[in-house]
Amino acid sequence: VRRAAFALALVSTTALVLVSVVNTMAWTTSTQRGREVLSPPLTPLKLPSPVRRVLPNGVTLVFLEDRRAPLVTFGIFVRNAGPHHDPAIAPGIAAAIQATLRESASESIAALVQQRGGEIRLNGREGHAAFTGSSLTGGFPALLEVASDMVTQGDIPRAIFDAQYARSRARTAGTIRDPASGRLAAMIFQDSPNGTSDSAFELALQFRRERFLPGETLVGITGDLSLNDALSAVERGFGSWRPVAERTKIAVPAVTEPAPRALILPAQGAAQTRYTIGAMACARTDPDFYPMEVLNEIIGRRGSGRMFTRLREQKGYAYDPHSVLSTALHRPLWAALLAVRTDISKVALRDFFAELDSIRTELVPEAELQAKKRALIAGLPVRLESPLSTLETHVQLALEGLGANYWEEYLQGIARVTSEDVRRVATKYLEMKRLSIVAVGDPLILEPILRELGLPVTRDLITK
Amino acid sequence: MPKRPGVSLTARAFAILSACAVVLTAAPAKSTDPAITRTRLSNGLRVVIAPEPVNPSPLVSVTVGYRVGHGDDPPGREGLAHLVEHMMFNGADGVADGEHTALVAEAGGYSTGGTDYRYSPYNSTVPSNQLELVLFLEAARMRDLRMTQAVLENQKKAVEAENLPDRDREVASPIVAGVVAAPRPLNIDSVTLAEAQAFYDRFYGPNNAVIVVSGDVDTLRASRLIIRYFAKIPAIQLPHRSSGVIAPVEARHFVPHPTRRALFLAYPVPTIGSREDEALGAFAAIAAGPDARLRKRLVGGGFASDVGVSVRDAGPHRWVVVNVTPVSGRSVAELEAFVRKEVAALVEDVPSPDVLESHRNSALLRHAQYLVNPEGRAELFVKAELLGTGPSDVVQRPAAIRRLSATTLQSIARKYLQSPRLIITMDKPSGQREGRW
Numbered sequence: 001v002r003r004a005a006f007a008l009a010l011v012s013t014t015a016l017v018l019v020s021v022v023n024t025m026a027w028t029t030s031t032q033r034g035r036e037v038l039s040p041p042l043t044p045l046k047l048p049s050p051v052r053r054v055l056p057n058g059v060t061l062v063f064l065e066d067r068r069a070p071l072v073t074f075g076i077f078v079r080n081a082g083p084h085h086d087p088a089i090a091p092g093i094a095a096a097i098q099a100t101l102r103e104s105a106s107e108s109i110a111a112l113v114q115q116r117g118g119e120i121r122l123n124g125r126e127g128h129a130a131f132t133g134s135s136l137t138g139g140f141p142a143l144l145e146v147a148s149d150m151v152t153q154g155d156i157p158r159a160i161f162d163a164q165y166a167r168s169r170a171r172t173a174g175t176i177r178d179p180a181s182g183r184l185a186a187m188i189f190q191d192s193p194n195g196t197s198d199s200a201f202e203l204a205l206q207f208r209r210e211r212f213l214p215g216e217t218l219v220g221i222t223g224d225l226s227l228n229d230a231l232s233a234v235e236r237g238f239g240s241w242r243p244v245a246e247r248t249k250i251a252v253p254a255v256t257e258p259a260p261r262a263l264i265l266p267a268q269g270a271a272q273t274r275y276t277i278g279a280m281a282c283a284r285t286d287p288d289f290y291p292m293e294v295l296n297e298i299i300g301r302r303g304s305g306r307m308f309t310r311l312r313e314q315k316g317y318a319y320d321p322h323s324v325l326s327t328a329l330h331r332p333l334w335a336a337l338l339a340v341r342t343d344i345s346k347v348a349l350r351d352f353f354a355e356l357d358s359i360r361t362e363l364v365p366e367a368e369l370q371a372k373k374r375a376l377i378a379g380l381p382v383r384l385e386s387p388l389s390t391l392e393t394h395v396q397l398a399l400e401g402l403g404a405n406y407w408e409e410y411l412q413g414i415a416r417v418t419s420e421d422v423r424r425v426a427t428k429y430l431e432m433k434r435l436s437i438v439a440v441g442d443p444l445i446l447e448p449i450l451r452e453l454g455l456p457v458t459r460d461l462i463t464k
Numbered sequence: 465m466p467k468r469p470g471v472s473l474t475a476r477a478f479a480i481l482s483a484c485a486v487v488l489t490a491a492p493a494k495s496t497d498p499a500i501t502r503t504r505l506s507n508g509l510r511v512v513i514a515p516e517p518v519n520p521s522p523l524v525s526v527t528v529g530y531r532v533g534h535g536d537d538p539p540g541r542e543g544l545a546h547l548v549e550h551m552m553f554n555g556a557d558g559v560a561d562g563e564h565t566a567l568v569a570e571a572g573g574y575s576t577g578g579t580d581y582r583y584s585p586y587n588s589t590v591p592s593n594q595l596e597l598v599l600f601l602e603a604a605r606m607r608d609l610r611m612t613q614a615v616l617e618n619q620k621k622a623v624e625a626e627n628l629p630d631r632d633r634e635v636a637s638p639i640v641a642g643v644v645a646a647p648r649p650l651n652i653d654s655v656t657l658a659e660a661q662a663f664y665d666r667f668y669g670p671n672n673a674v675i676v677v678s679g680d681v682d683t684l685r686a687s688r689l690i691i692r693y694f695a696k697i698p699a700i701q702l703p704h705r706s707s708g709v710i711a712p713v714e715a716r717h718f719v720p721h722p723t724r725r726a727l728f729l730a731y732p733v734p735t736i737g738s739r740e741d742e743a744l745g746a747f748a749a750i751a752a753g754p755d756a757r758l759r760k761r762l763v764g765g766g767f768a769s770d771v772g773v774s775v776r777d778a779g780p781h782r783w784v785v786v787n788v789t790p791v792s793g794r795s796v797a798e799l800e801a802f803v804r805k806e807v808a809a810l811v812e813d814v815p816s817p818d819v820l821e822s823h824r825n826s827a828l829l830r831h832a833q834y835l836v837n838p839e840g841r842a843e844l845f846v847k848a849e850l851l852g853t854g855p856s857d858v859v860q861r862p863a864a865i866r867r868l869s870a871t872t873l874q875s876i877a878r879k880y881l882q883s884p885r886l887i888i889t890m891d892k893p894s895g896q897r898e899g900r901w
Contacts, residue, residue: 048521067518083883115818117825136829148663272628303565313554313562316621319628341628371570378572381591384521386837 048072048384050220050394051227058215059238062221062394065232072140072223073387074133076151077395079218081129081211084331090200091191092168097204098122099164103153108146118143120150123388128399129212132388137224141233144221148237151217156208158201165200182265184276184438190258190330213243218398220391223435262450262457264438273345277352279434280458284327284400290413291421292334292429296325297342297372298364298422299355300336304375306355307336317341317348329400334429342441346449353432353453359372360426363419376414380407475744497884500855501683505691507699508652508671512845512855513686514678524679525838528602529585529846532667534648535780536703540762541659543650546579548663550619552586553577556601557608564601567782571597572709576839581642581777587836592680594843603693606673609664620652640717642778643730643785644888659852669700674849678842705780715886720893725790725901727799729807730783730886733775736851742864743872744865746823748773750815757813758786761806766791767799784880790901796889799901804884810877814870827865 026418050064083094102109102122109120116139123130129152137145185191219238221230257280282288300307300323307321323336340348384392436455439446443459450457501513537544553575555561568575573590575598588598627650641648674696677686733744751773752759761767770789775782786807790799815823834840848857891901 061497066836068516069832071829071836101656113822113826115822115825117822117829119829132832134829136825136832139825272625301569304569309562309566310624312622313618316618317625319622319626339625339628341625371566375569375572378570378591380572381522382573382589385523385589385839390521 027059043419050222053227053231053234055214055235055239057239057241057243058213058217059234059241060398061220061231061234062218062220062391062398063227064390064394066222066390067224070137070388072135072137072221072225073391074140074147074222075123075130075220075388075391076142077218077220077399078129078148078151078212079216079399080336080383081207081216082124082127084127084328085207085211086184086191087203087207088191090203091186093200093204093207094124094129094163095122096165096168096200096209097156098124098131099168100156100161100204101150102131103160103164104154104157105146105150108149112139112142112146113138115139116142126326127330132391134223134387140223140225141229144233144237146211148234148241148284152213152238152241154203156201161201161204165204183265184278184335184436185331185333187261187263187436187438188258188278188280188333190256214238214241215243218395220395222387222391246330257434258436260436260455262431262439262453262455264443264446264450264457264459265438265440266443266459267441268443270398271342272339273342273439273446274337274339275345275349275352276335276337276438277435278333279429279436281325281332281334281429283329283332284402285329286332288425288428289327290410291417291425292325293376294369294414294417295359295373295422295425296323296334297376298368299323299359301372301375306359307338309350310355311338311351315348315351317344317351321352327400336391342445345441345445349449349453356426356430356432358422360430362423364422366419369417369419369422373414373417377411380411390453473892481649482648499683500859501687502849502855504575505670505695507695507697509694509697510674510849511687511690512676512678512849513681513683513690514676514845514855515681515683516679516699516841520591521838522680523589523838524588524595524598524677524681525587525842526595526598526602527585527587527676527678527839527842527846528606528673529583529676529843529850530668530673531583531850532672533580533582533584535581536663541651541655542648543627543652544655544659544663545584546615547583547619547623547652547655548660548668549557549577549579549586550603550623551611551615551660551664552609552668554615555610555612556604557610559601559604561610561612564605567597567601573598574851582780583847585843585846586606587839587842589679595677595681595686599689599693602675603697606668606670607697608693609668611657611661611664613841616655616657616660618653623652624650636696637717639779640719640729640775640886640888643886644719644728644787644890645776646721646890650749653701665700666703667700670694670697671699674846676842676845676849678845681817690835690850714884717886717888719888719890721890722892724890725892727788727790727803727892728888728890729786729788729795729800729803729884729888730776730778731786731807732880733782733784733880735782736777736847740876742827742861743856743876744775744782744784746820746827746865746868747873747876748775749826750819751810751813751877752786755817755819756815758806762788762803767794767802783886786884792901794901796901799877807881807884810881814879815873817870818872820868820873824865824868828862831861831865838856857897 048064053061053063055061081094083092086093099122102120112118116135117137118133118139120131120133120143123132131147133143133147146171217238219234221234260279281292297305299305302308302319302320302322305322309325311317311321312319318338318340321336321338323334326333326335337347338352338353384390396402397404403409437450437453439450447457499515499517502511504510506775521669533545555563558566565575568588568590571590571594573585573588573594575588577586578584585600588601590598627647640646675690677690720768729838734740750756752771758773759771762771768788772787774785774787776785788799788803834844844858845855848855
């Protein structure tokens with residue numbers, strides 16, 4: 001009975017109705033039978049709406065009931081405590097703090113997991129710290145208690161922090177398997193490579209004290225439990241949490257556009273070259289965001305963007321060429337990822353830049369534009385594919401300072417984008433003179449290719 | 465949002481499917497969830513419709529799994545199954561070249577494909593009102609995939625590019641590669657269009673496949689659509705498959721590796737879907753756990769720096785693989801003899817109630833995590849139907865996990881881990897010096 005009641009409630013509590021926007025968009029006609037047979041207008045889709053509750057100390061619960069399996073998934077998100085807020089002289093500190101808190105609680109977590117099952121993972125990125133986890137329904141209250149202790153009371157022991165900070169710095173210094181994306185962001189946002197663990201520890205204590213605050217914390221819960229049970233668990237875990245410092249205004253220094261350059265991460269004799277090519281973009285709150293979102297869909301959508309169709313399906317250069325748009329408030333970034341055989345790396349790069357040139361100089365055909373806009377609008381429900389992505393979709397609104405009806409605005413914003421808008425933002429953000437490149441491969445082969453582009457080329461400065 | 469299927473609705477859907485189907489089950493999946501419909505069309509296509517009883521995500525996932533994989537690559541054409549999987553995303557009857565993925569994307573979804581040793585799953589996950597699009601596309605490529613020389617040549621490059629990260633590693637024969645997780649051979653440069661077409665014709669037919677529709681789905685409507693799009697696709701002549709009996713002798717292999725050293729002992733066990741499947745997984749997870757005897761004896765005794773136990777599919781078989789990272793300086797023969805003795809002695813290693821309970825909780829959690837992901841849920845049913853005994857493998861798995869006992873695990877060790885059939889050493893290309901690691 002309870003489940004049936006919930007299903008009814010779900011239908012009646014609609015957050016978004018996609019149909020009104022989608023059906024106003026023309027569906028491309030085609031002589032292809034597939035399109036003729038399969039071009040019905042999209043029918044209404046209703047997305048579930050989460051419940052929000054705010055505790056007196058400012059901790060916010062975002063809750064969505066989901067009775068499909070005896071499973072509860074949760075995330076503790078702390079605004080302004082993620083990697084984008086690393087002090088300039090200590091890059092990697094936010095990730096190290098999260099790992100230290102997790103490591104310090106490892107015995108409690110291990111004991112709990114041993115008894116009841118469950119997991120707690122670190123998922124912080126961009127501007128926020130995040131601890132996510134899941135457990136069987138019966139184990140959830142105990143797991144959330146351990147996780148909340150970790151966030152509200154967890155220590156930063158010096159020895160653990162130093163080890164975690166060394167790991168975090170190694171990641172930003174490019175010694176892990178896929179360093180290029182992080183290095184590209186570090187180049188564009190001009191991170192300092194010179195953090196030291198001596199200064200970092202004091203900075204970490206300050207960061208922990210000033211940024212892990214109840215008013216900055218959202219607890220997302222979805223799964224096989226009632227709102228009352230979720231609220232009780234959050235009150236037990238977070239209700240008595242008092243800030244140890246005043247909430248400080250988060251000031252983020254403006255980043256000046258850097259001069260573009262190329263960086264080679266050497267891999268002598270590698271059969272494959274991996275290019276990561278990008279530039280500073282715009283935040284989700286910027287009016288340019290909607291055309292940038294459509295532009296990214298056109299260029300780099302996995303499986304159907306121009307990079308995929310032209311560089312893989314037509315040329316066979318690469319397995320999974322694609323691009324990503326990160327719209328974080330303080331470090332928005334667009335990046336294209338292209339992994340190709342070393343012997344064709346020059347021609348593949350040339351063809352990639354030809355695609356960028358084309359989108360800067362020519363209007364996107366109307367049929368292509370409509371198809372990509374439709375994909376973005378109709379694809380909104382896929383964001384709710386897993387319990388964690390569902391939580392993140394809802395919590396993202398608060399993390400990025402967006403209104404509760406943001407997803408409706410999103411649909412309208414995408415629907416309004418024109419071919420001219422796309423060309424304008426392509427020219428503004430993806431000009432050759434703004435693009436930087438990180439290439440992982442054989443330096444002897446790569447250096448002349450990159451110099452031919454007119455970029456100053458350096459080799460792995462940070463690790464040397 | 466579609467109506468939720470109840471018993472009567474399921475019965476109606478089943479009646480519709482039965483009208484042109486050879487019924488496999490007397491009632492819709494009697495031994496499983498009553499909402500799950502399972503049947504077979506007259507052309508041999510197995511159908512599983514698995515609506516979620518309560519589904520907050522308005523998504524439907526369709527997976528068509530074909531009983532073809534790496535294991536069906538002809539000798540000298542290693543990688544052909546993977547190449548044909550790539551070509552499945554190109555043109556088909558009524559679908560232009562490259563349009564398959566684009567149409568799914570424009571409908572707000574995504575599509576993926578994969579090649580396992582024994583099967584190849586093709587999944588599309590879309591907003592639930594776009595189910596018909598996916599069924600149309602899947603039927604089109606099952607009925608008549610269009611292959612061209614240009615597409616073939618480009619997809620050869622794409623498959624090679626996908627395997628590039630493995631280029632610098634040593635390649636092992638398929639069975640050994642499966643056991644030690646090494647790269648498999650790739651031999652597709654000279655594959656002709658006729659060979660690719662013949663491979664498709666041989667394996668890609670309705671009677672060698674299962675279609676699973678899972679998630680926010682109306683069973684009645686899905687049944688009608690499946691009949692509309694799939695019922696007229698002709699069956700194919702099914703390939704003969706050998707039973708793959710393992711010879712009762714030991715086989716030894718050496719796999720060169722630039723950095724890694726390891727000893728693998730592989731023991732053949734029943735394939736997925738057997739009654740012992742759950743216990744085999746539990747045995748592997750527990751046998752090398754932090755407090756397990758095997759770890760204490762090998763790592764604590766100074767023979768190895770690490771030890772792992774896993775269940776792997778390699779060749780036409782399943783194996784329990786014991787993977788030991790040796791300590792430098794030990795005699796190769798001495799280590800192998802010690803590991804053999806210790807594995808055989810696992811019958812004495814009865815897991816404590818706490819360890820067993822911990823494993824049960826972890827296994828139940830992982831299973832629940834699959835169930836709330838549309839693509840993961842669909843693939844569970846595909847594997848169960850193609851390689852196991854059917855949807856009951858999925859639905860009854862929580863009960864099977866809860867039934868696990870120390871006695872069962874002991875009997876597994878007693879029954880299967882007395883004598884390895886594959887012994888594989890991995891070391892630098894020059895091999896061990898003077899019989900030592």
